[in-house]
Amino acid sequence: MITKEEIKKMSTIARISITDKESEKFADDLNDMFAFINMINEKNFDGAEFTGFCGSESFFRQDKVIEPLRDSSFNGTKSIDISLL
Amino acid sequence: MSENISKIKQIHKLLKTKQISCKELTSKYLDAIDKYNNTLGAYIKVTDELALNAAEKVDEKVKKGSELLPLEGIPVTLKDNISTNGIETTCCSKMLENYIPPFDATCWDIIKSQNGILLGKANMDEFAMGCSCETSRFCKTSNPHDLSRVPGGSSGGCSCAVSANLAAYALGSDTGGSIRQPASFCGIVGFKPTYGSISRYGLLALASSLDQIGPMATSVEDASIIYDALSIKDEKDSTCFGNVNGPTQIHLNKDINGMKIGLPKQYLEGINKDVSDSIFKAIKVYESLGAKIVPLDMPDIKYSLPIYYILVCSEAFSNFARLDGIRYGHRTNSYTNLEEFFSNSREEALGEDVKRRILLGTYVLSGKNYEHYYKKALKIRETIFETFEKAFKECDIILSSTVPQTAFLHNFKPEDQMEAYMTDICTVPANIAGIPAISIPCGTDSNNLPIGMQLIGNSFCESKILNAAYKFEQATFAKNHKSINMGVNL
Structure with a gap:
């Protein structure tokens, strides 16, 4: 038996405000x-x-290492000196 | 009846022979929407400018004498949970009332690349939770066969638009019967393919392991044409295989003499008398076409509906966490701290059924309930999958009613919440097992309302069920097809 107190607790976890009547x-x-x-x-x-x-057997793409996006996205960019003042 | 009943083929013939231009055809559909939509509530957004621009491109191609692609120049509507770049995609909820996706769903991308004519977005139950199309934020949709009744749901706007000739076909989504149930209520064809055969990329998820996009059309041949065009492997959806067994259209007219059709007794329990009479008449038609009926006993099927609600609500709880007013959706103005902001945003913007299902999902995933409900539901899911595997060793396809009854009246108040959910009892098992199923018209009840018959196949055996459905349609079209005196009659 689910009580209205349990519903209140669930609503807090689910992040939905509900009134006493609704619970x-x-x-x-x-x-x-x-x-x-x-x-x-x-x-x-x-x-x-x-x-x-x-x-x-598997729905997923092959689990292989590819070039990280972070490295390739810097290709062709200028190196800037950001040493601390 | 061997008359060409494919609307797509009819439209292509009219365009190619220049009996009508695509722009004229599109204008006819837009005029019809303008005339009937206030009464029916099928569309929540009409994309006239987009449609007419696409129609112009088709006319240019026809002028040059170029071949038309399978869905080129065909007026379509999309359920409002299918993402359309630059066009509101709201799931008919206050939560996403102003959401405009910055990308296209793969299925719409394919149609757009073929110069498909998007007439607009179709009404639906809020977040695809419902079976009557009455929980939409915007309006209620009515059944074109009887305006006092519902068109079914959740893809009710799509079924209404296709049935009332306000679109040549539609794309809906089916998590537990949301394509097939409204197709049955509105007397059209609704096809849920194998899980993973049409990309879900861009479909706003309800339950990711059950959702499947599929066509809703006026004929089996159209459903087959649309399926063949859209079932393409998609890198953007890791669960998408595409069509592993090749085109289905070439199999439509195959002889079904000797085909074994399974009839599980569990699917015949508790259905309305008019519906069961129509199903038994359909069985006679199949026997006359040479098919053999195989009685089946599938006792574990009865657990499909309870585990469906456990799984759907659990997955919805997780999928809907992003609808918090920060990442996506409506933002409240009434809050004093961040927690209150989230809770009030969700409280203000989500409908009652959505809240109920999220709460159920929260409950079954919390503490010991996770083992007791969620993990057990997964075990039962495997058992149901195996039950179907065993059944398909004895037969080629399975036949049942799509819904135990015909369309019910607007504002129908069930005795308890489960009664409302029971309309899904025949459709849910195919989603649980991830297998394909189609609903086709097979008669009418004493109120002259359409009745749907469901054919279920094994994974990726779309050709078999489309073949069996096509042969039935050819044998009974004149008797079972109820034309509606609305919209664009070609």
């Missing part, structure tokens, strides 16, 4: 939703591990 309404709504969501506890899914989408 009561959201507590009711979330309790309705969790009454449904808690059906996931009917069954044990411990054997499964989420591995990604669509059976793909």
Whole structure:
């Protein structure tokens, strides 16, 4: 059972100001939703591990070292003496 | 019925044979929007100058006798969560009311490079959270088939515009059914491709692991043409594969004799009688075309909707953290310190459903709830993916209704919050598994409202479901297509 105090705490974490009346309404709504969501506890899914989408081995770009942008962005610029006065 | 029902092909034929110039065609659409948009609320922004400029370029090409590109000269609308350089992209929220992106989403970039005609931005539920297109900051959208009813959501402006002939096609986004559900309610085709086949770059994210851009059109062939044009690998989206199995159009008219169509009993539970009657009539059509129906039992599918809300809300909690008034979005004038600034900015600019989902996301990610809800949801997600993998060893595609009911009335008040979310029950599993699914019209209910049928395929098997959808459409178009006496009828 989610209380309106918990909703207040969540709203602080989520950075959303809410009134007492709103926290009561959201507590009711979330309790309705969790009454449904808690059906996931009917069954044990411990054997499964989420591995990604669509059976793909990797979605990501190849992890290779490239020239840092910082160095290349100074190409062609003049060297300026910025020694302290 | 083998009449050419592709609107894109019809428009190209009219342009090439010079029966109409692209500028005249665009003006017709703009006039129609001007006439009907106050009643329908499909568009929240009309980009007439941009559209007419693009139309001029198309006319020059036609004059020179150059070949037209697949989407060239075709009037389109984009859901308002797809970034358009220099044009407001608001997600229909007060939070981003004045946000003008400095870049284009890849899908719009492709259309623009083909001289596509952007008529404007379409209304949607705030931040794509909703199923009725009533939570938009700007206006409510109505269903062209019955103005007292909703067009569905969240891509309701898109489905309304296409159905009412105020655009030849639209691009929507689908996180749990937001393309297919409104397509079903408005009697058009809505296609959610495999996760990662069309670039999400420039789509304002709701839940990054579920969001997918896809076409909404008046025919399966148009959906296929649009999909083929947009499914290109994109370096800007690390999750984008493009179209790994080649063009789908060449497969549309293949014989489906012997195709195995799975019918999971779980998808038939609790659906409206008119809807189930139409689905069983559709099954008869497939049998008459030589397809074999395979009964399936997929018990774990029932966990799709609860884990969907855990995952969507968790990802939204993270994605929406940037909407704080500093990095993006509305800034409050009422604050005494920085924390108050953030909290009040978000409080003033976010709608009720957005707040509710962010709070749910905060709750399931906090403390022990992370293990109990979020990690468990990921495990169940894998199980559902495996359930589909197993099912596709027994059949080629899966058939179900798109939504358990037809379009509901405006201001419908559900008994509790979950009742409102239940319209997604048939569409959500495809997002959870990242697999492609299409909604096509398959009949009408006793109120003459459109009913949608959903075909689901295995990852990157877009060709199979488009083939099956096309054959069904060809066999039943005259019976199932309800033309609307609005907008531009070619």
